[in-house]
Amino acid sequence: MAYDDSIYRRRDPGTDPVGTSEREDPRYGGDPGYDADTRTSSSPLTGRFMGGEPGVGADPEPVEPTRRRNVSPAALENVFDDPAHGEPGRDRIAVHLLWELVLLVVVAALLFLCNRDYPDLLRGAQRESLLVFGTAIGLLTLGAGLTLRIAAPNLALGPVAVATALHFAENSDRGVVQTMLPALVAGVAVGLVIAVLVVGFHVPGWAASLAAGLAVIVFIERRSAPVDVQGEYDPTQHAVYLFAGFAAVAVLAGLFGTVKTVRRAVGRFRPVGDPALRRGGGAGVVVTLGLVLSTVFAAAAGMLLAAGGTGPVAPTTGIEWTGLAMGAALLGGASAFGRRGGIAGGLLATVALALFIRYADERNLDIAPTALAAVLVAAGLVVTRLIEANGRPRAHAERERDWVEEPARTSWDTTQAQPPEPWTSSLPGQPTDRWGGDRWDAPDR
Numbered sequence: 001m002a003y004d005d006s007i008y009r010r011r012d013p014g015t016d017p018v019g020t021s022e023r024e025d026p027r028y029g030g031d032p033g034y035d036a037d038t039r040t041s042s043s044p045l046t047g048r049f050m051g052g053e054p055g056v057g058a059d060p061e062p063v064e065p066t067r068r069r070n071v072s073p074a075a076l077e078n079v080f081d082d083p084a085h086g087e088p089g090r091d092r093i094a095v096h097l098l099w100e101l102v103l104l105v106v107v108a109a110l111l112f113l114c115n116r117d118y119p120d121l122l123r124g125a126q127r128e129s130l131l132v133f134g135t136a137i138g139l140l141t142l143g144a145g146l147t148l149r150i151a152a153p154n155l156a157l158g159p160v161a162v163a164t165a166l167h168f169a170e171n172s173d174r175g176v177v178q179t180m181l182p183a184l185v186a187g188v189a190v191g192l193v194i195a196v197l198v199v200g201f202h203v204p205g206w207a208a209s210l211a212a213g214l215a216v217i218v219f220i221e222r223r224s225a226p227v228d229v230q231g232e233y234d235p236t237q238h239a240v241y242l243f244a245g246f247a248a249v250a251v252l253a254g255l256f257g258t259v260k261t262v263r264r265a266v267g268r269f270r271p272v273g274d275p276a277l278r279r280g281g282g283a284g285v286v287v288t289l290g291l292v293l294s295t296v297f298a299a300a301a302g303m304l305l306a307a308g309g310t311g312p313v314a315p316t317t318g319i320e321w322t323g324l325a326m327g328a329a330l331l332g333g334a335s336a337f338g339r340r341g342g343i344a345g346g347l348l349a350t351v352a353l354a355l356f357i358r359y360a361d362e363r364n365l366d367i368a369p370t371a372l373a374a375v376l377v378a379a380g381l382v383v384t385r386l387i388e389a390n391g392r393p394r395a396h397a398e399r400e401r402d403w404v405e406e407p408a409r410t411s412w413d414t415t416q417a418q419p420p421e422p423w424t425s426s427l428p429g430q431p432t433d434r435w436g437g438d439r440w441d442a443p444d445r
Contacts (some may be wrong), residue, residue, distance in 0.1 A: 095336055174231075184300075
């Protein structure tokens with residue numbers, strides 16, 4: 001009787017590739033741990049048994065493990081614009097507090113100089129006039145700081161203030177309410193026009209507001225001579241209340257601006273990529289409200305400048321007032337790039353500016369408002385650089401512990417829990433009683 005002994009002959013590697021169904025036939029026991037991954041995985045034995053040179057098909061040299069950022073969802077909630085953009089981490093408000101401490105020292109020094117050289121400046125009627133003047137500058141600074149934080153600076157603040165002052169001087173004999181109502185409506189209209197350009201066409205705020213400011217200057221240039229104030233309203237009677245109201249609004253706005261969600265919503269218009277990309281409807285609403293509110297602040301400031309002044313209102317372009325307002329806001333800690341700002345920095349910068357202007361007037365220092373505005377803006381830009389460099393979230397090197405090691409992956413799947421058992425050429429064990437046993441004891445057929 002002939003028996004097929006092909007099962008006992010070694011198969012030719014060229015005709016029986018490792019891993020066929022016959023190799024894993026359960027009749028022969030199979031090789032434990034030998035599976036598809038084992039067949040495709042590289043091993044020093046593979047090259048020897050496949051007829052190749054030793055080492056061929058061996059695993060490549062270990063690759064340096066890659067480093068991947070592991071940022072938690074909580075950290076993503078602290079980015080400066082929205083969870084999809086910005087560096088994880090919180091802004092360092094301590095930088096603003098330290099700078100405001102410097103401003104407080106400057107204010108104290110100016111108060112000391114005024115009290116030493118001109119004590120009447122801080123008492124009686126001159127003090128009330130100083131408070132009204134400081135409130136007017138403060139409203140302009142508040143409007144400038146607001147538009148800076150929404151990343152749409154309004155350069156029309158000064159022209160709007162001068163135009164309102166001229167309008168109030170010419171018509172104040174009709175009453176404060178009857179005179180200021182049209183001025184406030186005109187301020188709202190100017191703010192809406194700027195907002196339509198900025199939000200509707202998605203253009204920079206400084207460019208759109210510059211165009212609006214030039215249009216307002218046309219109204220101013222229709223007056224060729226200073227205009228005397230016709231009415232008798234005297235805001236110095238309410239000087240303390242006016243200044244206290246401005247101070248409260250400035251500080252409360254700064255405090256609310258430190259809240260993460262408020263800061264993110266207010267500064268959302270700030271570009272994080274291509275500046276031509278729209279930042280969404282929410283950003284447009286915030287910018288519209290900010291621009292309208294800033295022009296209202298400017299109109300109120302113009303009324304105070306006209307009513308609280310001691311002489312006629314000169315028809316100037318108002319650019320110097322825009323420069324003073326922007327310079328004070330930048331000096332107070334509002335970033336020129338938008339979003340970032342301090343708490344009481346705007347208030348302290350306003351007080352320092354008002355004290356310096358009155359002190360310079362008392363000493364007969366011939367300092368042009370435009371020159372002072374240029375110095376303030378330049379100094380404010382330096383402050384912006386310090387705020388942006390030191391107020392941002394921690395640097396990458398300081399967050400190195402947030403990075404985790406992750407092994408590199410190759411084209412082969414090397415992530416199995418343990419390496420497979422090596423394949424050997426020995427055949428599975430066969431029963432010792434190969435020619436006997438149950439196979440021959442079966443009943444005859």
